[in-house]
Amino acid sequence: MSKFTRRDFLDLVKKGLAATGLSALLAPFLAYFYPPSLEEQPADPVRVGLVDDIPLGEGLALPFGRYPALVIHTDQGFRAYSAVCTHFACICKWDKEDQVIHCPCHEGFFEPYEGGVISGPPPLPLAKIPLSIIDGEIFIGGEA
Secondary structure (H helix, E strand, C coil): CCCCCCHHHHHHHHHHHHHHHHHHHHHHHHCCCCCCCCCCCEEEEEEEEEEHHHHCCEEEEEEEECCEEEEEECCCEEEEEEEEECCCCEEEEEECCCCCECCCCCEEEEECCCCCCEEECCCCCCCCCCCECCCCCCCCCCCC
16 A cells, blocks of 8 residues: 655645646637637527617617627617727617716717717727617617
């Protein structure tokens, strides 16, 4: 019967730490070659909800393929945009109080009617997403 010495224990710990470090270094490379299978944007329209679910002046963020979308009920009707800021790809939020789309990363602001830049570093307006209302239900994307 062999004895398990302190040296054996330390060798085992050292090998475990080396294996953990190596896997931490290899994981990003493997993730690059095997990315998740999320679509950039869904091919079919995505149901948002009922028209009554989003009161005037309110907005809703929802998953839309790889990135979230914003649906906003303005005084000119419903609008849908990609929630990804055109400056540095941060996720924008609807600011109900100021009635603007706000990017918290670098203080970018977009207007809700066309997604245009109000102020801040974003170089382009937010990407519009087609929106349709069918029988009181809101759909975004697809052939809307």
